[in-house]
Amino acid sequence: MDTDSTKYEDAVKRLEEIVRLMENGQLDLDQITDHLREAKTLVALCKEKLGKTNEDINKLLDQ
Template structure:
């Protein structure tokens, strides 16, 4: 999976997939580590997207 997800919804979907994989207990230790790293990166991307969206909304509201 690429480092940059194009949309917030795609990132959330991938995080949900990773959670399901982690909960299944079917992955080996090496795969678990990579999945957790990927999920962490996706969570950070989602946080940044939410932060920037909140900023845009606040700017739009303050300009009216």
């Protein structure tokens, strides 16, 4: 997944999918590790996008 062009909503959907797969026991040990790495990257992406959006909103409200 190209995180530079990933939209917030797409990242959240993918995180939800990963959680569902893990909860349903549909992954083997190697897949769990790979999906956890991907999830960690997606969580960081979401935090970054939310932080930037928050900054932008605060700037607009301060004007």
